[in-house]
Amino acid sequence: MDVLRTPDERFQALPGYNFDPNYVEGLEGYEGLRVHYVDQGPDRAPRTFLCLPGQPTWAYLFRRMIPVFTQSGARVVVPDWLGFGRSDKPVSDALYSFDFHRDMMIALIVKLDLKNITLVVQDWGGILGLTLPMDLQDRFSRLIVMNTALPTGDSLGDGFQSWKDYVASRPNLDCGALMQRACPQLSEAEALAFEAPFPDQRYKAGVRRFPQMVMIEPGMAGIETTKRAQKFWQTEWAGESFMAIGAKDPVLGVPVMSKLRKVIRGCPEPLVLEEAGHFVQEWGDQVASAALKHFGDAS
Numbered sequence: 001m002d003v004l005r006t007p008d009e010r011f012q013a014l015p016g017y018n019f020d021p022n023y024v025e026g027l028e029g030y031e032g033l034r035v036h037y038v039d040q041g042p043d044r045a046p047r048t049f050l051c052l053p054g055q056p057t058w059a060y061l062f063r064r065m066i067p068v069f070t071q072s073g074a075r076v077v078v079p080d081w082l083g084f085g086r087s088d089k090p091v092s093d094a095l096y097s098f099d100f101h102r103d104m105m106i107a108l109i110v111k112l113d114l115k116n117i118t119l120v121v122q123d124w125g126g127i128l129g130l131t132l133p134m135d136l137q138d139r140f141s142r143l144i145v146m147n148t149a150l151p152t153g154d155s156l157g158d159g160f161q162s163w164k165d166y167v168a169s170r171p172n173l174d175c176g177a178l179m180q181r182a183c184p185q186l187s188e189a190e191a192l193a194f195e196a197p198f199p200d201q202r203y204k205a206g207v208r209r210f211p212q213m214v215m216i217e218p219g220m221a222g223i224e225t226t227k228r229a230q231k232f233w234q235t236e237w238a239g240e241s242f243m244a245i246g247a248k249d250p251v252l253g254v255p256v257m258s259k260l261r262k263v264i265r266g267c268p269e270p271l272v273l274e275e276a277g278h279f280v281q282e283w284g285d286q287v288a289s290a291a292l293k294h295f296g297d298a299s
Contacts, residue, residue, distance in 0.1 A: 001032065001090055001092070001095070002090065002091040002092065003032070003033065003088050003089065003090050003091065004088070004089045004090075004091060004202060004203050005034065005088055005089070006086060006089070006196075006197050006198070006199065006203065007199070010196045010197065010199065011086060011196055011197075014060060014189075014193045014196065015187065015189045015190050015193065016063045016064070016190065017060055017063045017193065019038045019040060019059070019063075019066065020038075021036055021038070021086055022036065022037050022038065022039045023035065023036055023037075023086075024037070024108060024111055024112070027104060027107040027108060027111060028107055029103060029104075029107065030082070030104055030107065033082060033087075033088045033090070034087065034088045035079060035080070035082065035087045035088070035104065035108060036059070036079070036080045036085055036086035036087045037059070037077055037078060037079040037080065037108070037112075038059045038062075038066065038076070038077065038078040038079075039075070039076075039077050040066055040070050040075070040076045041069070041070040041073070041074055041075035041076050042073075042075060043075065045073060045074050045075035046073070046074070046116065047072075047073075047074045047075070047116050047117075047118060047141075047142075047297075048074065048075045048076070048077060048114050048115065048116060048117050048118070049065075049069045049074055049075070049076045049077070049117075049118045049120055049144075050077050050078075050079075050109070050114060050117045050118070050119055050120065050129075051065065051066075051076065051077070051078040051120040051121075051125075052078075052079070052105070052119070052120065052121050052122075052124075052125030052126070052128065052129040053078070053080070053081070053084070053085075053122070053123070053124075053125050053281075054122055054123020054124035054125045054126070054127075054148070054210075055123055055124050055207065055210040055211065056084070056173065056175045056178065056194070056204075056207040056210070057084070057085075057123075057175075057179075057194060057279070058080045058084045058085025058086070058194070058197055059078040059079070059080055059085055059086075060085070060193050060194065060196075061194075061279065061281045061282075062076075062078045062120075062281055062284065063284075064281065064282065064283075064284035064285045064288075065120070065281060065284035065285065065287065065288040066078065067285075068284070068285055068288035068289055068292065069288055069292070072292050072297045072298070074118075074297075077112065077114060079105065079108055080197075081101055081104070081105075081124075081206065082096075082100070082101070082104055082206065083096060083205060083206020083207070083209075084197060084206055084207070085197050086197065089197075089203045089205065089206060090205060090206075091202055091205055092205060093205045093208055093209055095205070096205060096206050096209035096210075096213070097213065097221055098128070098213055098215075098221045098222030098225070099221065099222070099225075101124075101128055102128050102131060102132070102222075102225070105128065105129070105132060106132065106135065106136065109132070109136060109139065110136075114139060115138075115139050116139075116141050117139050117140045117141065117142075118141065118142040118143070118144060118295075119132070119133065119140055119142070119143050119144070119145075120144040120146075121143075121144070121145055121146065121148055122145075122146035122147055122148055122279070122280055122281060123147065123148055123252070123278070123279075124148075124210050125148065126145060126146070126148025126149065126150075127148060127149060127150065127151065127214065127222075127226070130145070130148070130150055130226075130229050130233070131150075131225050131226060131228070131229040133232070133237070133239075134228060134229055134232035134236070137236075140239065141239045141240070142239050142240045142241070142242075142295060143237075143239060143240070143241040143242070143264070144241075144242045144243075144244070144287075144291050145241065145242070145243050145244075145260070145264070145267075146243075146244050146245070146246070146280040146281070146287070147245060147246050147249045147252040147253065147256075147257060147278050147280055148252060148257075148260070149252055149256055149260060150226045150229055150230055150233075150260065150263065151214055151215040151216060151223075151226060152215060152223050152226050152227050152230065153215055153216070153217060153218040153219070153220065153223050154216065155216050156214065156216055156251060156252075156256070157251065159250045159251040160214070160216065160251045161216075163211060163251060164211040164212065164214070167207075167208060167211045167212075168208075168211070168212065171201055171204065171208055172200070172201035172204060173204060173207055173208070174195065175194045175195045175198065175207065176191040176192045176193075176194050176195035177191070177195075178194075179191050179194045179279065182277050182278055182279055183277065183279055183282045185282070186282070230263055233263050233264045233265060234263055234264075234265055235265065236265075237264065237265045237266070238265075238266075240266075240294075240295060241264050241266060241267040241268065242268070242271075242290070242291040242294050242295065243257065243260075243261055243264075243267055243268070243270035243271070244270060244271040244272075244273065244280055244287045244290070244291070245257045245270050245271070245272045245273065245276075245280070246273055246276030246277045246278055246279070246280040246283070247272050247273060247274045247275075247276065248274075248275065248276060248277040248278075249276075249277050249278040251278070252278060254272065257270065258270075268294070271287065271290050273286070273287070
């Protein structure tokens, strides 16, 4: 397997981000690959917030939420998917699949022995992450869900198809420029932090693959898993939930999230951020504070 590792100097002096890296190597089925995760707060904290980023981001996206969660006395773990952030990046596009990512995250949760987890998800963090609790039910207790979906073979509309085509036509997608367009309030240095993991096009196989993997047609890999997950959230989920929606998201905004809310048993009325777009974590301090207040964790 041809694997790239982003040089450490690419991650120096990132604005608003001073979290030390942590690594796991040798996860079962992923021998020879190194997975990065942020790990803040006490190891023996009563709760763990497991924050899963999506396309094309990495742990940097949660920089505004991590301090709010840790101030509540919790542990916060933010992994980077393989192909993203400070995790290793296999070069072959064909290697990346729904199960490749999902099985890695399950292995990481078990390896770190995470318990009493509040799952925090957005974008592919949700497409994958929302399928985890049904197979690790004793480890998950709460959910914070932002702009995402549980696709089961149906179209997500013209907006998503345009995005899929856009990425397919740009094998060297400029992630920093994309983030600055989506979140105009970002400084140039903050936007560049989202491009930091990718010195050149060879590092971007994972970025290229995620849009092509979304299950918008019957028979695609992952559909049977998301169907099982939908049933779990509808009939078996007994934990607390909190939903935040970036209203300016043209693909996974209020209409899609309203449908998802009906799937999640007991999900309350969402926090709708009228000025936020797809990357809700850029309003993360507000979202995290509201979620903690909802859960009764706020001081």
